Structures are given as structure tokens and as C-alpha cells.
Amino acid sequence: MYSDFQDFLRALERAGELKRVPVPLSPELEITEVADRCMKMPGGGPALLIENPIGSDIPVAINAFGSRKRMSMALGVGDVEEIALELESLLKPEVPVGALDKLRALSKLGRFAKSPPRKVDGGIAQEIVLTGKDVDLTRLPVLKCWPEDGGPFITLPMVFTHDPLTGKRNVGMYRIQVFDRNTTAMHWQMHKVGAEHARRAAEKKSKIEACVVLGGDPVYTFSAIAPLPPSIDEMMFAGFLRHEPVRLVKAKTVDVWVPADAEIVLEGVVDPNELRVEGPFGDHTGYYSLADMFPVFHVSAITMRQRPVYPATIVGIPPMEDGFMGQAVERIFLPLVRLVVPELLDMHLPVEACFHNMAFVKIKKRYPGHAFKVMNALWGLGQLMFTKFIFVFDEDVDVHDLRDVLFRIGANCDPKRDSLVVQGPLDQLDHASNLVGFGGKIGFDCTHKWASEGYPREWPRLITMSDSVKKRIDALWPELGL
Numbered sequence: 001m002y003s004d005f006q007d008f009l010r011a012l013e014r015a016g017e018l019k020r021v022p023v024p025l026s027p028e029l030e031i032t033e034v035a036d037r038c039m040k041m042p043g044g045g046p047a048l049l050i051e052n053p054i055g056s057d058i059p060v061a062i063n064a065f066g067s068r069k070r071m072s073m074a075l076g077v078g079d080v081e082e083i084a085l086e087l088e089s090l091l092k093p094e095v096p097v098g099a100l101d102k103l104r105a106l107s108k109l110g111r112f113a114k115s116p117p118r119k120v121d122g123g124i125a126q127e128i129v130l131t132g133k134d135v136d137l138t139r140l141p142v143l144k145c146w147p148e149d150g151g152p153f154i155t156l157p158m159v160f161t162h163d164p165l166t167g168k169r170n171v172g173m174y175r176i177q178v179f180d181r182n183t184t185a186m187h188w189q190m191h192k193v194g195a196e197h198a199r200r201a202a203e204k205k206s207k208i209e210a211c212v213v214l215g216g217d218p219v220y221t222f223s224a225i226a227p228l229p230p231s232i233d234e235m236m237f238a239g240f241l242r243h244e245p246v247r248l249v250k251a252k253t254v255d256v257w258v259p260a261d262a263e264i265v266l267e268g269v270v271d272p273n274e275l276r277v278e279g280p281f282g283d284h285t286g287y288y289s290l291a292d293m294f295p296v297f298h299v300s301a302i303t304m305r306q307r308p309v310y311p312a313t314i315v316g317i318p319p320m321e322d323g324f325m326g327q328a329v330e331r332i333f334l335p336l337v338r339l340v341v342p343e344l345l346d347m348h349l350p351v352e353a354c355f356h357n358m359a360f361v362k363i364k365k366r367y368p369g370h371a372f373k374v375m376n377a378l379w380g381l382g383q384l385m386f387t388k389f390i391f392v393f394d395e396d397v398d399v400h401d402l403r404d405v406l407f408r409i410g411a412n413c414d415p416k417r418d419s420l421v422v423q424g425p426l427d428q429l430d431h432a433s434n435l436v437g438f439g440g441k442i443g444f445d446c447t448h449k450w451a452s453e454g455y456p457r458e459w460p461r462l463i464t465m466s467d468s469v470k471k472r473i474d475a476l477w478p479e480l481g482l
């Protein structure tokens with residue numbers, strides 16, 4: 001658990017994971033070019049602290065989550081897989097037998113009890129409060145990431161809103177294009193919870209208050225991108241991850257509570273009916289997402305700590321920093337997906353295909369058409385609905401090994417018989433579909449086929465060497481000098 005974002009940066013520096021860059025660099029394109037070169041290094045390159053961004057006195061931290069090690073450090077574990085194992089054990093609905101089991105069950109419940117956020121009176125997030133004419137977003141080192149971007153974009157913002165009907169909080173990461181000193185766009189895509197809050201506000205003919213938070217314990221950033229069901233409060237999930245409640249402080253000009261340990265907070269109001277052109281933006285897809293109409297966010301206050309650091313990322317042609325965030329989501333959410341799709345043994349969303357575009361999943365096939373059932377289940381599950389290509393494999397396939405995956409697709413799939421083409425919602429950023437947010441998806445059954453599925457021939461056996469011969473050659477191998 002980190003006391004704030006700079007505490008995390010210090011931990012990265014101690015671990016040799018962060019490099020300071022004292023050379024002045026422009027937030028317009030130059031920081032991107034440096035960060036992109038680092039992100040393309042094997043393993044994700046170092047985190048960078050750009051100490052002297054040109055035009056701002058606030059240093060920029062970038063690529064802080066950009067390796068498996070740093071993503072794990074952000075979540076306070078040796079490896080992200082530990083959280084997946086922990087969630088798996090928490091989700092096991094087993095009745096405790098014996099005193100030790102009961103104690104374990106109680107301590108698990110204790111972990112949940114510590115999760116809800118706690119309201120406090122103040123925090124570093126409000127050491128400086130700027131309102132009225134003092135609000136000036138151009139003082140922040142906001143990056144113009146790519147040459148054809150529509151302007152500068154805040155790229156690691158956590159957007160806090162409340163459901164206008166129920167009051168329930170949502171925190172989502174939606175990029176923020178800065179228009180001028182006190183207005184920005186609010187890029188919540190149509191399927192995201194923030195957009196639903198805005199639609200509900202519009203139905204009530206009201207505006208919606210929002211806060212854009214930068215920094216704080218890095219588990220907040222992960223919680224904001226996590227595809228949690230709308231009923232789960234991201235700040236409660238963050239409390240669960242950090243083993244300590246998140247401390248929230250009331251914003252100065254709107255009725256929204258924000259992490260007391262944030263570096264920078266933008267407070268303001270969105271009128272869901274006031275739309276303005278947002279974009280283009282060099283996006284996760286590796287292409288510029290086209291300019292489109294999005295709501296405007298009017299900033300009523302900027303609060304920040306003394307000497308803040310501005311957290312940023314860039315997205316673009318993979319691999320990028322967000323690849324490691326996506327990898328953590330893939331591992332940590334597998335146990336949750338398995339709650340609903342228990343036959344799913346493993347799942348891999350390859351970074352090269354921009355994650356949610358493609359999924360390799362493995363199952364233990366139990367009945368005819370099982371692979372098709374799994375495809376349909378995934379397409380019906382939260383943000384997995386965006387998966388354009390699903391490949392379903394047998395249990396003896398390593399879905400993380402592209403060689404194994406391609407070998408089985410090629411060997412086991414009859415595209416006409418084994419594919420299922422459907423249509424439905426797509427990621428709003430997808431440019432391949434004819435319509436925005438709606439288009440085709442395809443699943444391939446790459447499992448071995450059964451007679452009961454209409455396969456009329458004998459399915460061949462995979463070639464394997466006998467164990468006794470392997471053992472003998474293992475022993476002989478050093479002598480062979482090969």
C-alpha cells in the first residue's frame with residue numbers, strides 16, 4: 001500500500017524501475033517520442049520522471065505501470081497472479097469445516113469489511129485550491145500525444161461521478177481533451193458507466209457533477225480501468241486491493257468525494273446535452289480514432305498538493321504501457337469470469353490484437369457444441385462483449401503460446417463448420433465496422449470434434465513421444481553434445 005502516487009514513484013526508483021529525465025522536453029509530441037521508444041523496449045522499458053516539461057513547473061511521470069513488475073508493484077504484490085489466486089479463494093463458495101477453516105473464512109470477511117472507503121476532512125489533494133479566474137488547465141503539462149491529435153489530452157484521468165437516480169459512485173478512466181483554461185471534453189464511450197450516468201441525468205433534465213482525479217495510490221488507477229460490474233464501487237475494490245479503506249475528501253465546489261491522497265483534482269459539471277467535437281486522438285487501436293461529438297466538462301476548481309507530479313501515459317501501436325494494465329485485468333478478472341463460465345480453464349487476450357479484439361480461451365469440452373456455448377457466454381459478459389474474435393481450444397493447449405495456438409487453429413478448425421458469426425455491440429473505437437459501436441464478431445471452435453457433433457471420421461491422435469524414451473534421451477543428452 002502506498003500513501004500516495006509519489007510514494008509509489010519512490011518505490012519504483014528504489015527498485016531501479018524509474019529513470020529521471022532532467023533534459024527539458026515538450027509535452028507536445030516530444031515526451032511521446034521518448035516514452036514510446038521506452039515502451040517498445042523488451043519488457044516495457046523504464047518508468048520515466050520527466051522533471052522539466054517545457055511550459056509547466058509540474059513534472060510528468062509516464063510508463064509507471066509499463067512492465068509486469070511495476071504493474072504488480074502498483075498493486076502491492078510480487079506478481080498480479082497473486083491477486084487472481086486470492087480472489088479465486090475468496091469466491092469459492094465452500095462451507096467452512098472445522099475451527100481453522102472458520103477462522104480463515106472470518107479473516108476473508110474481515111478483508112471485505114475493511115474495503116469501504118472512509119470519509120475524512122482534508123488531505124494533500126486540497127493543499128492548493130484554485131477557483132474562478134485562477135482555474136487554468138494550461139498550467140498542467142498535458143500531452144499532445146501524436147501529430148494529428150485534436151489537442152492536448154489528459155491520458156490517465158479517473159472520472160468520478162454518481163448515478164443521478166441511486167447516488168452510487170462510478171470511477172472510470174475516460175480521456176480528457178483540454179479545450180481551454182477551464183473546459184474539456186468528457187470521452188465516456190456509449191457503453192461505459194459514466195455515459196449511462198449522463199443519460200440518466202439528461203432524462204432528469206439535470207447536469208452531472210464530476211471530478212477528474214490524477215494520482216493517489218496506484219490501485220485507484222487499476223480500479224478505474226477494471227471492468228467491474230456497475231454495482232461494485234471502484235473505491236471499495238481499491239480498498240480491498242490495498243488492505244486499507246480509501247480515504248475520501250469532499251470536493252470544494254461539487255458534491256463528489258475524491259481520494260484525499262490525489263496529486264491533482266479537476267472539479268466541475270457536465271451538461272449531457274452540450275456536445276462538442278472531441279478528437280481525433282492517436283488511440284489504443286494504433287490508429288487515430290475519428291473526431292466525434294462528446295459532452296463538455298466545465299471545470300469549477302483545480303485542487304492539488306504542493307509540488308504535484310502529473311501522471312500520464314500514451315496509447316498507440318502496441319505494445320504500450322496499457323498492455324501491462326490489460327494483462328493485469330486479464331489475470332485478475334479470470335476468476336470472476338469463471339464464476340459465470342466455470343468451464344473456462346484459461347483465457348488470453350493478446351496485446352498485439354489490442355486485447356479485447358481477440359481472445360484465446362481453453363475449456364474442458366463436456367458436451368456437443370460446448371465451444372459455441374462458451375463464445376456466447378463471453379459475448380454476453382460485460383466488456384467481453386467487445387471481443388471480435390474468440391478462439392476456443394481444448395485443455396491441452398497453452399493459450400499464452402502463440403505457436404501452440406496457431407498450430408491448433410490450423411490443424412483443428414474447419415472454418416465453414418466451426419465458425420460462428422454474430423453481430424452486436426462493439427467497442428466505440430473500432431473503425432472496421434460500418435457503424436459506430438455495432439458490428440460483426442466471429443468465434444472459432446478449435447477443439448477436437450466428436451461424432452455427436454456430426455464429425456463422421458476418426459479424430460486423429462496428437463503425436464507424442466513415449467515417456468520411457470524421453471527419460472533415456474534426457475539422461476543421454478549431455479553425452480550427445482548437441
Ligand SMILES: Cc1cc2nc3c(=O)[nH]c(=O)nc-3n(C[C@H](O)[C@H](O)[C@H](O)COP(=O)(O)O)c2cc1C
Pocket residue numbers: 155156170171172173174175176187188189190191192193194224225226227228313315322325383
Ligand atoms: C489508458 C486508458 C485510457 C482509456 N480511455 C478511455 C476513454 O477515453 N473512454 C472510455 O470510455 N474508456 C476508456 N478506457 C477504458 C475504460 O477505462 C474501461 O473500459 C473501464 O472499465 C470503464 O469503466 P466503467 O465500466 O466504470 O465505465 C481507457 C482505458 C485505459 C487503460
